Amino acid sequence: MAGPAADIAEVEARAIHDRLRTIDTHIDTGPGFATPALDPGVMTRAQVDLPGMRAGGLDAGFFIVYTAQGTLDTAGYATARQAAEAKYRGIERMVRAYPQQIALARTARQVDEIAASGRLVAVIGMENAYPLAESVADVPMWAARGVRYVSITHFGHNQFGGSSDPAATRGDAAKDPGLTDLGRQLVPALNDAGIMVDISHVGRRTATEAMALSRAPIIASHSGARAIHDHPRNLDDAQLRAIASAGGVAQMVAFRSYVGPVDPAATKALAELRSSLGLAAPGAFQAASPATLDEFARQRSRIRAECPDVTLSQFADHVDHAVKIAGIDHVGLSGDFDGGGGVRGWDSAAESFNVTFELLKRGYSEADLAKLWGDNILRVMQAAESAAL
Numbered sequence: 108m109a110g111p112a113a114d115i116a117e118v119e120a121r122a123i124h125d126r127l128r129t130i131d132t133h134i135d136t137g138p139g140f141a142t143p144a145l146d147p148g149v150m151t152r153a154q155v156d157l158p159g160m161r162a163g164g165l166d167a168g169f170f171i172v173y174t175a176q177g178t179l180d181t182a183g184y185a186t187a188r189q190a191a192e193a194k195y196r197g198i199e200r201m202v203r204a205y206p207q208q209i210a211l212a213r214t215a216r217q218v219d220e221i222a223a224s225g226r227l228v229a230v231i232g233m234e235n236a237y238p239l240a241e242s243v244a245d246v247p248m249w250a251a252r253g254v255r256y257v258s259i260t261h262f263g264h265n266q267f268g269g270s271s272d273p274a275a276t277r278g279d280a281a282k283d284p285g286l287t288d289l290g291r292q293l294v295p296a297l298n299d300a301g302i303m304v305d306i307s308h309v310g311r312r313t314a315t316e317a318m319a320l321s322r323a324p325i326i327a328s329h330s331g332a333r334a335i336h337d338h339p340r341n342l343d344d345a346q347l348r349a350i351a352s353a354g355g356v357a358q359m360v361a362f363r364s365y366v367g368p369v370d371p372a373a374t375k376a377l378a379e380l381r382s383s384l385g386l387a388a389p390g391a392f393q394a395a396s397p398a399t400l401d402e403f404a405r406q407r408s409r410i411r412a413e414c415p416d417v418t419l420s421q422f423a424d425h426v427d428h429a430v431k432i433a434g435i436d437h438v439g440l441s442g443d444f445d446g447g448g449g450v451r452g453w454d455s456a457a458e459s460f461n462v463t464f465e466l467l468k469r470g471y472s473e474a475d476l477a478k479l480w481g482d483n484i485l486r487v488m489q490a491a492e493s494a495a496l
Contacts, residue, residue, distance in 0.1 A: 109427060110470035117464065123473050124164050124463040128222055130481040131155075131456070132256075132358045132439060133232065133307075133329035134168040135446030137392070137400070141200035144397040148205050152404040154444035154455040157208050160227050163459035167218055167228035167481070169328065170198045172254065173446065174235050175389070176263035176274065187238035195231070195252060202229055213253050215488040218481075232305070232328060235261035236293060243289070243296035250300035255488060256328055257297055258305035259290065259317060267293050268317070269310030271339045283310030286317060294320045301495030303487060306330075306350075307360075308340065315349070323494035324354035324487045329441040329448070331365040332428040335421075338365050344432050351433035354490065356483045358439040359425045362448040363417040366425060373414035380406050411451070419452025423465050426479070435475050439484050 134155045139145045147156040155168065172194040177183040202211045209227040212218040221228045231253040237260075239245050249257070259267050263274030267290035269283030286294070294317050297304050304325040306314035318325050327350065333341035342350070342357055350357050363369050381387045384399055392400070429438040440462060442448045444455060452461050463476055471479070 109430065109466070109475065110472070113468055113470050115464075115467050120464040120467050121460060123467065123476070124460045126473070127164075127463065127477055128167070128219065128481045129165050129459060129463075130167040130169075130218070130228075130230075130439075130484055131165055131442050131444070131459070132169045132326075132484055133171060133234075133360065133441040133443045133446070133448070134456075135171050135173055135234075135444065136194055136197050137445050138395065139397065140194075140197035141204060142197075147201050148208065152401050154442070154449060156456075157205060157227060159455055159457040160459075162457040163455070164463075165227075165456045165459040166222045167212070167230065168456070169230045169232040169256070170201075171446070172198070172231060172233045172249075174238050174261070176235060176237055176261045176265055176270070176277075178277070179266050184238065184240035187235075188240065191233070191238035198229060198231060211253050213255070214492060215485040218485060218488075230255050233257040234305075234308070234328075235265070236267050237261070237265045239267075239293070241266060241289065243292050246293075246296045246300050246302070250302055254302060255491070256303035256305045256326060257293075258307055258328065259286075259293065259309045259313060261308045264310075266290075268313035270313075271308055271310050273310075283312040285310075285312040286320070290317070291320060295322070298322050298491070298494050299496045301492045303491045307358075311343075311346070314346065318349060318353055318355075321353075323491045324356070325350065326355055326484065326487055327357045329358055329360035329362070329443045331360055331362070332425040332432075334432075335425050335428050336365060336367050340365050342429075347429055347433040347437075351437040354437075354487070356437050356439050356487050357429055357433060358441040358484065359422070359429055360441045360443050360448060361419075361422045361450045361453050362443045362446075363450055364447075366450055367417045367421045369417060370414045373410055373416070376410045376414070377407060380410065411454075416451040419450055419461055419465050422450050422453065423462075423469060426466065427469065435478055436483060436486075438479055439481075440479055
């Protein structure tokens, strides 16, 4: 774990940051991604775009095929599949539009090879297995497309298992039911395809059962430490130890409400802003115009600047605790940018250097930071590849 607090100059910290291979394991893609409405090749309203990655020294990111949890029926699965397809096509458009700037990696080795070429690296993760519908037949197809981790659930139980946040409005039981029969097929199917099993957003029982069933180490792609902030999405110490014992990695997430208490005035102001712009209903962000989204981004920044905010230092407290419990070889970093993530000090890819600087000041070595920023997740990615049939 980290040593005593260090007095390090910013110029030295920047030199260290530039030597690191830095990976954010959870970057969402918003409405209109990689279209004229949101072109990642230029500076945008998004927290992550290619200029922002360059500015912050962020070399690689897992761009996410995300689907919100819906009904467990034919119509729900069709909607989810359509949403997943749209997210994937956006990521595909980005790498096709800017082949000299960013390339898709399908293996851990390719991550390093692409980064060594001077290009940015895109890897794909799937958040919520829901669009797979009532079989695991599509897992090889998603693997061929480049998906390298799949989280079993999101908010709400699904056909594969239980969520850390049951959806009472859809009739979810408060207690995690564990892996379903289909979920017990999903885990080995992911192993067979060389895809990492992700337990972020997954209920405790389901996560434990998935870890026991997986023949490769698992990850938590974007979670916090529950001992630091008691939120259902965060990992308790027993879970952190179990992930470490299985050779996995827990990626600490800079999502305000998972990092610490959010100022009630900010919460109220943001809710009023969403309502005033017609963004309060489910799916409203996906249907909103670029002008509306630009206005929301501007006003959100103003509100956060005016209110007390959750900070990078609080995020680093989660990293410290996870390292203390799980060990430096089993912890990583994630922003959950463009999916609600960010804290003051690390609120976009362009501010990624600040994480390195903060952790160096806390006594982490360059070797420690290399593990946190990428070595650990790539080790698990390689282990998943080795477990594939």
